[in-house]
């Protein structure tokens with residue numbers, strides 16, 4: 001079904017056209033002055049400058065040209081304000097009827113997009129053998145939310161974790177395992193396999209080894225050289241190294257699945273950078289043959305500057321002088337691989353803003369080399385940093401990188417004590433209480449992240465995030481759970497939902513208007529790839545809904561038609577709240 005603004009826009013577009021103006025001026029939007037109007041059409045102003053006329057005059061003509069019947073059936077008031085804005089107030093019956101239609105719609109009134117796209121969404125980036133840290137948290141939270149949003153709109157989304165599994169750190173680990181366990185079969189160059197199924201190292205081993213060997217390599221040139229050689233041999237396909245590396249990848253994926261799983265974040269493809277490696281050589285050959293790749297001081301580079309650049313964009317380095325591929329090479333080859341294997345319409349990258357230059361170079365190279373030509377979309381959806389109270393990137397108390405596991409644990413504990421503070425879930429079995437605490441903690445963490453525009457830095461403030469008051473995840477969960485329990489009680493009392501009647505008063509009317517906004521909000525969040533619009537909306541909806549049910553008492557209402565109408569309206573409001581929270585990746589418990 002059509003969004004309310006779309007219907008209204010069509011009526012106004014007709015009226016603009018009837019006077020010889022362009023259709024697009026008829027666009028109707030939610031009013032930014034709800035005290036004066038429900039909706040407004042601002043098209044007379046830009047039309048005035050195009051047609052060199054007085055905007056108020058145009059607005060008058062447009063209002064006069066509105067279809068009589070439509071006018072009588074829909075609008076309570078249509079008037080001109082200020083220099084030529086058209087203010088619109090709807091009739092109560094019409095408003096309620098539209099909400100009724102939305103509530104009956106299986107998609108809650110949100111249309112599917114006309115032309116679904118196949119979208120590759122790259123929002124992982126965690127690394128093999130390294131614990132996930134808070135830097136990966138934002139990518140996961142924002143990316144999963146975009147994934148949900150795109151799917152809900154009808155796109156086919158392919159989420160790819162794009163693990164870091166192919167760089168120098170792999171060579172370092174090989175060297176370190178060899179130093180500790182030189183007799184392992186993986187280091188016997190003459191051995192032809194098969195190799196053992198069981199990994200000689202656990203995730204804990206790897207996490208302990210990596211910082212140790214990386215520190216040693218910094219001090220000791222021999223270790224560094226050995227790591228480089230091992231990396232090269234691995235990439236060239238030495239069987240023992242490949243087999244050992246596969247164990248690193250497997251144990252890492254198991255750990256990552258658990259960590260992402262705790263956050264309800266998932267991927268369709270658990271590919272690593274290594275997955276693109278077979279494409280590096282053919283890609284480079286093609287780039288060379290077409291004259292895009294040039295030798296420079298022994299290295300192979302690809303210039304990506306453009307004539308009108310205002311800042312210098314350095315060439316993308318494809319191969320170092322020792323022949324090794326770099327981070328940019330794998331990202332470019334990954335685009336190549338995705339075009340071959342997945343044939344997407346666009347590729348979106350949810351990655352830290354500090355990698356902007358990297359993506360600028362890679363995307364330009366992909367265009368220039370014809371690897372992903374227009375109109376294939378390539379977008380870096382950059383996000384800001386999660387900072388501590390002093391404005392520095394978030395660290396542990398000791399100053400180290402905060403592990404994701406520790407962060408999640410901290411948040412869960414905080415959520416448990418918050419539940420105790422507000423005396424919620426206290427009489428439930430321990431297991432249920434802990435699950436509720438997990439969901440409250442996740443809601444706190446995710447909502448606090450998503451309520452900011454992704455490009456903004458924000459300060460991690462667990463005290464505030466976990467509060468049951470204010471613009472927080474826990475507040476929203478609480479509002480949703482309380483509504484569920486009211487609706488349950490109404491059903492127990494035998495109240496049945498019925499036709500949604502014209503609003504009984506201001507609070508109900510405001511709730512209905514807010515509910516009509518959902519399709520626009522979803523479209524806007526989608527077009528700007530910015531889930532914060534969803535977070536904003538669901539918070540405002542919860543506030544308006546709160547006011548509504550403080551004012552009208554469903555359970556004690558005596559008029560059965562009114563009671564059934566309020567029940568239907570509340571059910572629909574709850575469905576919207578739950579939908580938007582689910583798009584944000586936030587799960588609502590049954591009770592609290």
Ligand code: ARG
Pocket residue numbers: 122124125126127162163164331349351
């Ligand atoms: N592995 C990288 C890191 O930990 C992030 C990868 C982001 N995605 C990409 N396609 N480059 O910083």
